[in-house]
Amino acid sequence: FFDKHGVDNYLLHGCKAKSDEHVHIGYDEKEGGICWSHNPTMPPFTCKVEEPLKGTKLGGFKSFIEYKIHTQISGNRVVGRRYKQFDWLHEQLVNKFRFICIPPLPEKQIAGRFEQEFVEERRRQLEIWLNRICRHPVLCASFPVQHFVTCELTDGNNKEWKAGKRRSEKDELREAVWLHCVTFTNSNLSDADITSYIDAFVQQQPSLESQIKNLTQGLVKYLERHTEIYERDIQRISELFAKFQKVLQMDTTTLGNKELSDSTLKVSTAYNSIADLYKTKGSEGIRDFDERIQEYIGLLACFPLILSIQRSASEFIRNIQQRGPSTVSDYNGVIHRSQVLNHVVLAEINFFQKEKVQDLNLYMKTLMHEQIQFYEQITSELHDAAVTFH
Structure with missing residues (x-):
């Protein structure tokens, strides 16, 4: 796929296409070194x-779900978007930005797609996906993204949307040709330094992806136990205490038995409340955490192709260097363009690593606080029952 994406042609001949697009890669120690520069x-x-x-459309023959998109940049303008427009945006970004991680959309579903629980789950996942795109320094400023979040689209007014759609689809600056838009600030890093940083990530990526998959699989099983086993078993305990309390109620003469009976009912009520907590509060935080780290599986899955192209390009350049400058007509240009590619790949790696640290810190901290609240509520239920015993 080295040739498939036009990298060899870009390295050897560059690109003569003119464009207003400009992407810059800077150097900032706080950002991990080589990094994407924000569009001013x-x-x-x-x-x-x-x-x-x-x-609905076509007289009710076709049904769909439309979502309202609110952004900080559109002057409080709200635009409506269907899943198929999200799908269009994803396709445009994947085709244009081959060297940037574009996470997959949540999978399309036919059966049950209008059920409230599924619609809410899909809304959350689309919001996570769109925010990932809009937080990226390059993607957020791209025409497809700007068109998606700002252009109004109604059945009666779709000319502007269609015009922007055609503009994006006819964009020639995609795949390796897009690299023509990129410039970089020279740093004190040598080509060998940059390659070593990339190679270090190559070693990390498979293990990170594998362990996140293992974690999500474990969380899914844990969630299933929450609602299918723990909740049911705790409800069963509640029912058993309730039956036990009814037997205690039968003794109406022994001193203190009524108080014991009432306290036992409190225990039954406490366990019933705890079962409800396992169904709701105990599951929500873990589900949200699982959704967010599953996004990282999609992000990490983008890297093998990017890294494979970069590796093939590096081998291509080494062969040229071994044969000598006279073997190509623009030797210095070839070397510069290979440096552009390496800077792009490392900038994306560093951006991913920085986001990973920020995100996982937030996700795990949030999960821990939610779990603390969950178990504090359980403790509170048990405490309320315990204080009734004398």
């Missing part, structure tokens, strides 16, 4: 995907 006119932003609403 369009920095990264966040967005919300809200208010899913079922719509």
